Amino acid sequence: xxxxxxxxxxxxxxxxxxxxxxxxxxxxxxxxxxxxxxxxxxxxxxxxxxxxxxxxxxxxxxxxxxxxxxxxxxxxxxxxxxxxxxxxxxxxxxxxxxxxxxxxxxxxxxxxxxxxxxxxxxxxxxxxxxxxxxxxxxxxxxxxxxxxxxxxxxxxxxxxxxxxxxxxxxxxxxxxxxxxxxxxxxxxxxxxxxxxxxxxxxxxxxxxxxxxxxxxxxxxxxxxxxxxxxxxxxxxxxxxxxxxxxxxxxxxxxxxxxxxxxxxxxxxxxxxxxxxxxxxxxxxxxxxxxxxxxxxxxxxxxxxxxxxxxxxxxxxx
Amino acid sequence: xxxxxxxxxxxxxxxxxxxxxxxxxxxxxxxxxxxxxxxxxxxxxxxxxxxxxxxxxxxxxxxxxxxxxxxxxxxxxxxxxxxxxxxxxxxxxxxxxxxxxxxxxxxxxxxxxxxxxxxxxxxxxxxxxxxxxxxxxxxxxxxxxxxxxxxxxxxxxxxxxxxxxxxxxxxxxxxxxxxxxxxxxxxxxxxxxxxxxxxxxxxxxxxxxxxxxxxxxxxxxxxxxxxxxxxxxxxxxxxxxxxxxxxxxxx
Amino acid sequence: xxxxxxxxxxxxxxxxxxxxxxxxxxxxxxxxxxxxxxxxxxxxxxxxxxxxxxxxxxxxxxxxxxxxxxxxxxxxxxxxxxxxxxxxxxxxxxxxxxxxxxxxxxxxxxxxxxxxxxxxxxxxxxxxxxxxxxxxxxxxxxxxxxxxxxxxxxxxxxxxxxxxxxxxxxxxxxxxxxxxxxxxxxxxxxxxxxxxxxxxxxxxxxxxxxxxxxxxxxxxxxxxxxxxxxxxxxxxxxxxxxxxxxxxxxxxxxxxxxxxxxxxxxxxxxxxxxxxxxxxxxxxxxxxxxxxxxxxxxxxxxxxxxxxxxxxx
Numbered sequence: 090x091x092x093x094x095x096x097x098x099x100x101x102x103x104x105x106x107x108x109x110x111x112x113x114x115x116x117x118x119x120x121x122x123x124x125x126x127x128x129x130x131x132x133x134x135x136x137x138x139x140x141x142x143x144x145x146x147x148x149x150x151x152x153x154x155x156x157x158x159x160x161x162x163x164x165x166x167x168x169x170x171x172x173x174x175x176x177x178x179x180x181x182x183x184x185x186x187x188x189x190x191x192x193x194x195x196x197x198x199x200x201x202x203x204x205x206x207x208x209x210x211x212x213x214x215x216x217x218x219x220x221x222x223x224x225x226x227x228x229x230x231x232x233x234x235x236x237x238x239x240x241x242x243x244x245x246x247x248x249x250x251x252x253x254x255x256x257x258x259x260x261x262x263x264x265x266x267x268x269x270x271x272x273x274x275x276x277x278x279x280x281x282x283x284x285x286x287x288x289x290x291x292x293x294x295x296x297x298x299x300x301x302x303x304x305x306x307x308x309x310x311x312x313x314x315x316x317x318x319x320x321x322x323x324x325x326x327x328x329x330x331x332x333x334x335x336x337x338x339x340x341x342x343x344x345x346x347x348x349x350x351x352x353x354x355x356x357x358x359x360x361x362x363x364x365x366x367x368x369x370x371x372x373x374x375x376x377x378x379x380x381x382x383x384x385x386x387x388x389x390x391x392x393x394x395x396x397x398x399x400x401x402x403x404x405x406x
Numbered sequence: 407x408x409x410x411x412x413x414x415x416x417x418x419x420x421x422x423x424x425x426x427x428x429x430x431x432x433x434x435x436x437x438x439x440x441x442x443x444x445x446x447x448x449x450x451x452x453x454x455x456x457x458x459x460x461x462x463x464x465x466x467x468x469x470x471x472x473x474x475x476x477x478x479x480x481x482x483x484x485x486x487x488x489x490x491x492x493x494x495x496x497x498x499x500x501x502x503x504x505x506x507x508x509x510x511x512x513x514x515x516x517x518x519x520x521x522x523x524x525x526x527x528x529x530x531x532x533x534x535x536x537x538x539x540x541x542x543x544x545x546x547x548x549x550x551x552x553x554x555x556x557x558x559x560x561x562x563x564x565x566x567x568x569x570x571x572x573x574x575x576x577x578x579x580x581x582x583x584x585x586x587x588x589x590x591x592x593x594x595x596x597x598x599x600x601x602x603x604x605x606x607x608x609x610x611x612x613x614x615x616x617x618x619x620x621x622x623x624x625x626x627x628x629x630x631x632x633x634x635x636x637x638x639x640x641x642x643x644x645x646x647x648x649x650x651x652x653x654x655x656x657x
Numbered sequence: 658x659x660x661x662x663x664x665x666x667x668x669x670x671x672x673x674x675x676x677x678x679x680x681x682x683x684x685x686x687x688x689x690x691x692x693x694x695x696x697x698x699x700x701x702x703x704x705x706x707x708x709x710x711x712x713x714x715x716x717x718x719x720x721x722x723x724x725x726x727x728x729x730x731x732x733x734x735x736x737x738x739x740x741x742x743x744x745x746x747x748x749x750x751x752x753x754x755x756x757x758x759x760x761x762x763x764x765x766x767x768x769x770x771x772x773x774x775x776x777x778x779x780x781x782x783x784x785x786x787x788x789x790x791x792x793x794x795x796x797x798x799x800x801x802x803x804x805x806x807x808x809x810x811x812x813x814x815x816x817x818x819x820x821x822x823x824x825x826x827x828x829x830x831x832x833x834x835x836x837x838x839x840x841x842x843x844x845x846x847x848x849x850x851x852x853x854x855x856x857x858x859x860x861x862x863x864x865x866x867x868x869x870x871x872x873x874x875x876x877x878x879x880x881x882x883x884x885x886x887x888x889x890x891x892x893x894x895x896x897x898x899x900x901x902x903x904x905x906x907x908x909x910x911x912x913x914x915x916x917x918x919x920x921x922x923x924x925x926x927x928x929x930x931x932x933x934x935x936x937x938x939x940x941x942x943x944x945x946x947x948x949x950x951x952x953x954x955x956x957x958x959x960x961x962x963x964x965x966x967x968x969x970x
Contacts, residue, residue, distance in 0.1 A: 164788075214964050222785035227964055229792055233897070234957035241950045332796070381807045388800025392793045399790060456865055487862035491718075495914065504859060508868040512852030558867065637721025 092346065096359035100142065103366040107138040110373050132266045138266045141369050141383075142362040143272040144324055145334060149361025150279040150318040150354060152335020155206075156295035157350070158313045159213065161224040162343070163399075165335030166206075166321040169228035172330045173235035174205020175322040176255050180242055183251075195271070195322060204319035205235065208309075259329030260382035261369055268327070275323040279358065282316045286350040289313060293348065331384055333391025334361050340398050364390075407432050407596070408453060408562065413462030415448055422448050424617045426462070430610070432561075435584060435594045437604035439639055440602050440614035446597045447488065447566050453595070454485035466562060472581070475562040480508035483562035484555035488570060492539065499535040499551045502526055505557030523594045525557040529583065545576030552580065556587070571602065598602065605629045605651045613637050625651055665925040672933040673700075679940050697837070698828030699935060701901075702889045702896075703927030705840050708847050709885035710900030711907065711923050715858050715916070716878045717777055719784055720908070721963050723900040727776075727791030729769060729886040730895040731798035735767050738802040740862055742809055755835035762839065762887045764781045769883035770876055777875070824949060829892050836888045843884045844920070850874065851916035858914060896949060898956020905959065 108130065135404055152165040159169075166172055178201025182194045216223050236256065243249040282289065288309045291299050299306045324331065338361045339353075346353045365383065368390060372381040408430040415423040423445045425521045430436050438446040441444070451457045452589045453464055455471045464471045466482050484505070492501075502525055506518040526532050529549045539547055548568060553562055563584075569577040577600075583609050584594050604611055604625065611628040613621040620626045629651035630643045643654045677692050713724045724730070740761060776790065802932075847854075856869045857878075864871045889896065907923035908914075931948075938948045 119694060212961075212965065213866050220785055222783070222789050223964060224791070226789055227961065229789075230957055230961045230964065233962065234954055237954040237957060241947060241954070244947055244950065245944070376808050379807070381804060385800050385803045385807065388796055389804055392797035392800065395793050396790065396797070399786060399793070454862075454866065456862055476865065476870055477868035480866065483866075485862065485866040490860055490863060492859060501859075504856060504863075504867065507856055512855075554863075555866070 092342075092356050095365055098175065098239070099363055100366070102150040103363060103370070104138050104142065106370055107141065107366055108134045109252060110370060133264075136262045136266045136269050137261050140269040140272055140328060140365075141261055141365050143269075143276045144261075144328055144331060145362035145365030146358035147272070147279040147320045147361075148324060148331060148334040148365075149338040149357045150282050151317045152361075153339040153350065153354065153357055154282050154289055154313045154316050155335065156312060156339060157289045158206075158317070159210065159224060160293055160295070161213075161221065162340055163225040163336065163395075164221065164228055165333070166202075166317055167330050167335065168225060168232060169209045170205045170231040170235045171202050171209070171317060171321045172256060172325055173201070173232050173239055174208075175202035175318070175325055176239045176252060177201050177205070178244075178322070179326065180239065180248065181250070181256065184246060191271075195274075195319075195326070198322035198326065199315075199318045200201060202317050202322050203314045206314055206317060240257065254329050255325045257384075258382045259331040259384035259387075260372075260380070261323075261328055262380050265326065271323045271327050275320045275327075278316050278319040278323075281312075283351075283354045283358075285309070285312055286354050290348060315353075329384060331365065331387060332391040333395060334365060335389050337391055337394040337398065338364055341394070372402050407467065408593075409463075409465040410449070410453065411463045411465075411466060413449070413452060413459065415445070415452060415457075415460050422617055423452075426617075426619060428612065428619060428622075430593075430595055430612075432593045432632050433588070433591065434609035435588045435596070435607060436610040436612060437596065437608035438597045438602055438612050438614065439599075439604050440620070443616070444614040445617045446614055450485070450564055450566050450595065450597055451487075452586040455479060456485060456487070463477060477508055480558065480560070482560055483564060484560040485564040486551055486566065486568060488556050488566045490551060491594075496539055496647070497536055498531055498539060498542070498553075499526065501539060501550055502531070502535075502553045502557050505554040506559075508558060521559060522557050525553045528556060529553040545573065545579075548572060548580065549575070552583070561593055563592055563594045563596075565594070567597050567599055569598065569600065577603065601629070601634065601653045601655060605653060629653060662922065665910070665929065668870065669925050669928045669932070670765060672929055672936060675940075676936045679936065683868050694830040694833065695828045696932065697833055698830060698892050699931045700928050701833070701836055701840050702828075702892050703931045704844060705885040705889045706896065707903045707907070707923035707927035708844050708902045708920055709882045709889070710904040711919055712847060712854070712878045712885075713900075714904055715854050716875050717787075718858065720904070721784070721901075721960070722788060722791070723898070723904070724882050724886045725895065725897045725900060726788060726795075726960075727773065728795035728798055729773070729882065730738050730897075731795040731802070732768060732772070733761070733765050733887050733890045734895070735798040735802040735805075736768060737761055738805045738809075740764065742805045751903055752829060754831050758832055758835050758887075758891060759839075761803070765887045766880045766883045771881055773879055774840070777879075780808075790879065824894060832891055836892055839884055840888050843881045843888075844924075846877075846906070847881055847922040848917065850877065851920060853929040854878070854916040855914065894949075897953060898960055899927075899930075899949075899952050901960055902952070902956050903930065 124224040148166070154163055155164050155166055155169065155171075175198040178198040179194060181201070182189055182197040186193070209228055210232065213224050213227055216227065239252055239256065240249070243252040277358070288304060291302055291304055292306060292309045292313070296306045339357050342353050342357045342360055346356060365387070369383045372383050372386045375381055408428075410426055410428040410430075413423055413426045414421070426449060437452065440446050448457070451634070452459055453466070453471070455476065459472055466479065469479065469482060471479060483560050499522065501523050503514065503518070505512060505525065506522060510518050526535055529552055531546070531549055531553055534542065534546060534550075539550060542550065548571075552565075552568065555565075565584075568580055572580065581603055584596065588594055588609070606625075608625060609622075611623065611625055612619060612629055615632070615637045629644060631642060632646070634653060635642055638655070643657065645652045645654060673696060676696055677689065681688055713727075714720050714722060741882045772794075776787065783898055807943065853869060853874055856864050857874055859867075903923055903926050906926050910926065911919045911922045913919070928945055930952075934948050934952070936964055938944045938951075
């Protein structure tokens with residue numbers, strides 16, 4: 090439990106920093122007396138910090154689940170077409186029933202995301218098993234193709250602005266109280282993954298092994314799809330797609346702790362939260378008082394980490 | 407003559423060759439033998455200027471390979487590596503025609519066409535000349551590549567394990583042709599895995615071990631139980647069959 | 658063979674004529690001059706991408722790679738942004754557009770040679786890893802460019818960074834003269850070394866054995882690719898899979914590996930696809946600015962098919 094404890098403790102100063110940094114002036118000392126300061130804290134800073142932590146944790150776990158489903162280390166919902174499928178679902182609902190309540194939109198997005206991920210799983214079944222790196226490659230190409238579809242529809246229907254927020258630049262600057270609560274549901278879905286951690290770990294050993302151990306592989310696969318789809322759909326609607334978290338955090342954790350999911354999932358969650366916090370704080374500080382979107386910061390940090398993973402590891406499964 | 411002087415080579419911190427000094431005779435068939443990791447392929451690649459020399463000097467018929475123009479060297483020696491995955495889909499004739507490149511640089515003349523025809527005949531490929539390489543058997547492919555090096559018209563032929571992936575009949579066929587080329591005046595250096603091919607066909611054997619020359623000389627001198635046993639770290643027997651050594655490494 | 662060439666040339670001429678003259682309304686002089694500029698831009702971009710892709714595939718000895726997949730165009734965007742960032746908005750941006758562009762191209766050549774020269778040298782066997790690296794590099798460069806842009810001017814650069822699709826409708830016409838000069842120069846050079854490229858395609862050991870200055874030629878080819886990609890990206894923006902389609906079709910149409918034939922074929926095919934496609938989309942379908950998205954889509958499907966077929970060799 091040591092790394093989990095250390096990471097969780099690290100989250101405390103990071104969260105504190107996150108609460109304090111922002112465009113508006115807010116002095117903690119005046120919290121008791123100044124109603125303005127308290128307002129900033131409860132309406133803006135606290136929700137934002139919570140949103141960052143929840144997103145980081147949920148995306149990291151969604152990444153782990155994805156990797157167990159696909160049995161490949163180099164995938165995550167952002168690079169397998171899941172996010173783009175969710176966007177397609179959202180588009181469809183927005184076009185067909187624009188006045189539908191938010192929960193219907195979420196269900197539609199999640200179902201679409203599940204379909205997209207299922208398509209990805211079917212596609213990679215045709216690949217030779219030895220070619221480890223072809224899997225993420227196929228995922229990336231699939232997400233590009235789906236992204237082109239989404240962009241085309243968006244262009245034609247003048248919804249491009251919304252799409253670019255969902256898919257292309259995730260950021261937390263728009264998060265205020267009342268706009269981020271859906272992320273708690275994402276966190277709940279991720280927590281579901283922790284309860285089924287052992288099942289996912291066994292699934293990761295292969296269909297035959299899983300069946301031999303008395304598991305129902307298809308049922309676990311469906312559960313995994315639900316987790317991944319729900320987390321992705323909720324995240325992109327609330328803050329937009331944050332790249333690389335689901336990919337680099339689980340890999341880094343696995344390098345030191347292995348794949349015993351029951352033990353590593355909490356660490357992965359804490360690690361994801363910490364990484365996004367650091368990047369978000371960086372984004373807020375480099376050009377204070379302006380903000381660089383966390384998606385951009387992670388685009389740089391995450392890709393560098395990915396390259397490191399790609400070249401340090403002897404590309405094992 | 408190929409003169410190798412004081413050549414050393416390392417990859418990272420790992421030494422591959424240590425201070426190799428060697429003279430490869432002209433007009434003869436020389437075989438480079440030795441266990442895996444001995445540095446045979448590296449030495450051949452360095453000689454063929456496929457890799458840059460780190461230390462030492464190599465001269466091919468007087469030309470220093472470090473300073474001589476690469477096109478001039480191509481007229482003196484032709485190298486064939488162990489594996490040659492081609493990017494383009496070529497017919498046999500087209501591949502062999504590329505062998506004339508050092509001479510015509512893209513503008514082939516009648517003499518080139520004739521030499522290509524000759525090379526195809528020498529390697530028994532005339533009937534296959536218009537087939538695609540990927541439609542041929544391993545042996546036929548290998549013969550096509552050798553035909554290309556033939557067409558190059560160089561005095562020296564350097565071949566790295568040309569018999570790998572060939573069945574017994576084709577392997578012997580290739581060695582017989584190389585001997586024929588030697589009789590016709592070319593100088594041949596070939597890295598061989600199978601010691602017995604070297605014992606029978608080579609005029610001169612260079613045995614390497616761990617990046618150094620372990621033994622050198624005619625087969626009768628090198629292919630003895632003591633010398634080979636020391637090089638390959640194993641007990642083996644050597645018999646004489648039809649006046650040539652037969653190494654019983656598999657017993 | 659030459660019949661195909663003639664047919665394609667005719668098709669291209671027809672496409673250009675259609676683009677220029679179809680639907681000319683009242684103020685035709687103005688519209689015609691506007692269209693001529695855009696047509697020139699499209700032909701340049703098409704030729705540049707076509708030649709760059711064929712060259713790159715020869716150098717990397719793999720038909721599934723393109724410079725864009727490897728992140729060349731993202732590198733260009735990063736170089737552009739970095740130049741502005743380091744030399745100051747007023748100083749650098751104040752230079753005349755052709756001068757600015759030339760400086761960008763020179764730096765792009767240097768950066769590409771270092772980066773992709775090393776990458777191609779090292780990667781060798783593991784093609785999947787090479788492609789994945791290229792894709793990640795593309796994301797890295799694009800994000801870094803976005804990051805720098807935000808640092809420079811947080812307000813003005815509220816742009817979509819990741820998926821800025823190219824638009825063939827709004828060609829950057831003040832760069833046309835310098836772009837034409839560079840493109841023609843680069844393509845001319847490529848055609849001149851075409852026979853040597855044929856030998857390069859045989860692989861490094863054979864090429865060296867035949868006396869080709871292999872490494873020098875490879876670097877030259879990469880430099881040409883850098884120039885051509887810079888031109889294409891500067892004129893219309895990033896286009897990922899167009900080159901893949903063009904190169905694939907060119908190899909089929911040409912029926913030969915010889916670059917002296919392959920390069921002109923590729924240029925013709927690229928022109929036909931772009932001009933014909935844009936005419937179709939603009940005039941017949943009335944869909945502005947979406948040709949590039951469709952190309953991404955089709956090209957992406959083609960790429961996916963290649964991957965799944967295991968043509969990754």
